Structures are given as structure tokens and as C-alpha cells.
Amino acid sequence: AQTVTQSQPEMSVQEAETVTLSCTYDTSESDYYLFWYKQPPSRQMILVIRQEAYKQQNATENRFSVNFQKAAKSFSLKISDSQLGDAAMYFCALTGTASKLTFGTGTRLQVTL
Amino acid sequence: EPEVTQTPSHQVTQMGQEVILRCVPISNHLYFYWYRQILGQKVEFLVSFYNNEISEKSEIFDDQFSVERPDGSNFTLKIRSTKLEDSAMYFCASRETSGRVETQYFGPGTRLLVL
Numbered sequence A: 001a002q003t004v005t006q007s008q009p010e011m012s013v014q015e016a017e018t019v020t021l022s023c024t025y026d027t028s029e030s031d032y033y034l035f036w037y038k039q040p041p042s043r044q045m046i047l048v049i050r051q052e053a054y055k056q057q058n059a060t061e062n063r064f065s066v067n068f069q070k071a072a073k074s075f076s077l078k079i080s081d082s083q084l085g086d087a088a089m090y091f092c093a094l095t096g097t098a099s100k101l102t103f104g105t106g107t108r109l110q111v112t113l
Numbered sequence B: 001e002p003e004v005t006q007t008p009s010h011q012v013t014q015m016g017q018e019v020i021l022r023c024v025p026i027s028n029h030l031y032f033y034w035y036r037q038i039l040g041q042k043v044e045f046l047v048s049f050y051n052n053e054i055s056e057k058s059e060i061f062d063d064q065f066s067v068e069r070p071d072g073s074n075f076t077l078k079i080r081s082t083k084l085e086d087s088a089m090y091f092c093a094s095r096e097t098s099g100r101v102e103t104q105y106f107g108p109g110t111r112l113l114v115l
Helices: none
Strands: A003-005 A010-014 A019-021 A024-026 A033-039 A046-052 A064-069 A074-079 A088-095 A107-112 B005-007 B010-013 B019-024 B031-037 B044-050 B053-057 B065-068 B075-079 B088-095 B104-106 B110-114
Touching: A003 A088, A010 A019, A019 A107, A024 A074, A033 A064, A046 A064, A046 A074, A046 B104, A074 A088, B005 B088, B010 B019, B019 B031, B019 B088, B019 B110, B044 B065, B044 B075, B075 B088
Parallel strands: A010 A107, B010 B110
Antiparallel strands: A003 A024, A019 A074, A033 A046, A033 A088, A064 A074, A088 A107, B005 B019, B019 B075, B031 B044, B031 B088, B044 B053, B065 B075, B088 B104, B088 B110
């Protein structure tokens, strides 16, 4: 069975500052993929960033980057230069060969002025 | 940019009624999924579908649920006799098949309310 744990129900960051959202996971598979999805108040699920487990290099997408620690089964998301539009629920998710996504419980990010 | 679409965006129904939620996946995708999210909770997998058959389903996906790809473009989720606890946001997703990255792209969701 796969599990994803997000231990921070809520986080807050000031505009233009950097914030890191934590995620740990567990899987018995050797080939898997990790994702961060953003869910704004509209409740749409928007892909933020993805990481293939076989790649050692951390993924980066503009202001978003991950710290992937495979041995520790940790996959944190760093948001740099935070903007008001970054305020949302963020879900960490995992998929392996079975292809279904397993989600964490989410972290609600507030961005303050 | 291609996207997954879902209809209706909102549906209100009476307990015991049948509902059909519709999805149009991205056109060259071959793997389709339904997930649900009860308000305030995490997103849960319901079922995956490939090559016109269910490839995996969760314990939530009981005999009250069914999926179908009736015409090669639509992908539907039917709930035969809705219960109050079926009230949730239902997401359709389809999977990118090129390369190794197993990315699923989500539709905007259907908000189902069972009264």
C-alpha cells in the first residue's frame, strides 16, 4: 500500500517570501512518481510540479522547486517569491505502476501582505 | 492547450436518484480515472479505466457505481441510487501516455449534492 503524509495542515507566508511545504511518503515500488497539485477555492486540481523517482535532480518550475530525498522518502515543495495567487490548498501525491494517485491530506497556504 | 472537461459543474439530486457525471478526457489519452473529494477531506481514488475496461477500483467503488466510455470521447460515472454520503466533488482525470512521466490531468470537477 502507498501512503502520503502532509503534517502541516496550514502554513502562512508573507508576500515575496519563501515557504516550504512538507510531504513524506511510503511505497514498496522502485519506480514511482511524485506530484504537487494546487487546489484554489474553485477546487480545480492544478499540477504544480512533478518528480520521477529515478531522477536524482530536483525538479524546478519557475518559482516552484522540490527537495526530493529518496532515502528519507521526503518530497517537500519550496515556493519562492510568494504571490497572493499562490494561496490555495496544496496536495502531495504519489503514483506507481498501478497508476492511481494517492494523495496526502493537504496543506492550506495563506499568503499575507 | 488541451484540457479535461466535465459536465455538469454542479448537480443537486434527491437521495435514491441516479446521476450520471460526464467527462471528456484529453483526446490522445488512453487512461481515465475518477476521484472524489468530500468537503474538507483529501482526494480519494475511485476507479481507473483502460482499453474499455476497469483496470483498478477502490473499496468505495461498490455496486452502486459504474463507468462507461459510450462513444470514444465521453467517459461517464454513474451512481445508481445516490446516498447522502455521496455528496462530494467528483474529478475526472486522464493520463499522459508519452514518455515515462505518469502525469494525470484533472478536469474542473462536478460538485454533487445529495439531499
